[in-house]
Amino acid sequence: MLITKRTHIQPIHIPPRLHKKALLMSFENQWYIRKIYKEIIGLNHIDHFSINIVSPNGKMSVISFNPSIIYNMVSDGSYLYNGTISPTFYENIDFYKWDQCYDKRFYKQIKTDVEIKNGIEVGFVIVQRINGFNILFSFASKQKKSDILINAIENNNEFIKIGYHCLDGIKNIYSQYYESQEMFLIKKPAHIKPIHYEPNLIIKKNGDL
Numbered sequence: 001m002l003i004t005k006r007t008h009i010q011p012i013h014i015p016p017r018l019h020k021k022a023l024l025m026s027f028e029n030q031w032y033i034r035k036i037y038k039e040i041i042g043l044n045h046i047d048h049f050s051i052n053i054v055s056p057n058g059k060m061s062v063i064s065f066n067p068s069i070i071y072n073m074v075s076d077g078s079y080l081y082n083g084t085i086s087p088t089f090y091e092n093i094d095f096y097k098w099d100q101c102y103d104k105r106f107y108k109q110i111k112t113d114v115e116i117k118n119g120i121e122v123g124f125v126i127v128q129r130i131n132g133f134n135i136l137f138s139f140a141s142k143q144k145k146s147d148i149l150i151n152a153i154e155n156n157n158e159f160i161k162i163g164y165h166c167l168d169g170i171k172n173i174y175s176q177y178y179e180s181q182e183m184f185l186i187k188k189p190a191h192i193k194p195i196h197y198e199p200n201l202i203i204k205k206n207g208d209l
Helices: 030-037 066-075 102-116 146-154 156-175
Strands: 050-054 059-064 094-096 122-130 134-139
Touching: 050 066, 059 066, 059 156, 066 102, 094 146, 094 156, 102 122, 122 146, 122 156, 134 146, 134 156, 146 156
Parallel strands: none
Antiparallel strands: 050 059, 050 134, 094 122, 122 134
8 A cells, every 4th residue: 555544754745635526436337337337448449448538626526437447546645646537647648658657766666556557558647628528548459569659649649539429428427426416518619629649748846747
């Protein structure tokens, strides 16, 4: 565990604020989520997919094909040091690799627990911001020498379309946990802007990019 009752190491980036049922959403609706996401699993070497939705109140919901990943991260406290779900990244950057966001002090452990133990070779996040929501489309591939990252960089519109297709399918799941129905107003933008990838992304002290 990265955190114990006796020690607490301050994260270098802003920790996410998780919805009180963030860990349960995917487990409670796993059959339906997998039915929707299986439509895109296998396309473009995609082996894992998750939609993390940050509502206008700043709380994050997680609707994942593999809910054990986020469950284990929260259980051992490593989510505080895994910047893939930190507002430091998703509020400022549109496209980033998972391992670019790991706290360097715990890089090896997070890389092992999140990627290696799950057989993942590469993972990345594409962020969409609309109507006060931050929507994180998180993709991963288990295939060695996969060209998924290059494809996503060069053809990110295709991956964004995949993300919105799945988002449409899980809006009913998300709405179970919120009184507001604003999520149903979110549609795929008519014109999707190209996303820039920063391969040498560096995080500095106090969460500044």
